[in-house]
Amino acid sequence: MTALYRLxxxxxxxxxxxxxxxxxxxxxxxxxxxxxxxxxxxxVMRCAQAVTKETEADYDPDRRLGEQ
Structure with missing residues (x-):
């Protein structure tokens, strides 16, 4: 299981x-x-929201996080 993180x-x-x-x-x-x-x-007002995702696939740093 791989945990992914995006901001x-x-x-x-x-x-x-x-x-x-x-x-x-x-x-x-x-x-x-x-x-x-x-x-x-x-x-302007700037926003940020962290999101995480658990996946069975191995993390691939060459792929965009949104595609994993």
Whole structure:
């Protein structure tokens, strides 16, 4: 069994929510609370959400985590 970890990031928008929802639909599980920070340079709120996934396959660093 292999444990995978990803940190999803993006602007606080529906696109970020869709990114997290897509990960959940593909078997990833929320890990901890989301984080938010104001990006004064860009004038936007930034979000981050950690997700994890247990898989039977071996970890392959040459493959994107979202494809494992």
């Amino acid at each position: 999803l990031t993006g602007e606080d928008s529906s696109a970020f929510c869709h990114k997290v929802t897509d990960a959940l639909a593909k078997g990833w599980v929320l890990h901890g609370s989301p984080a938010f920070a104001w990006d004064a340079g860009a004038g």
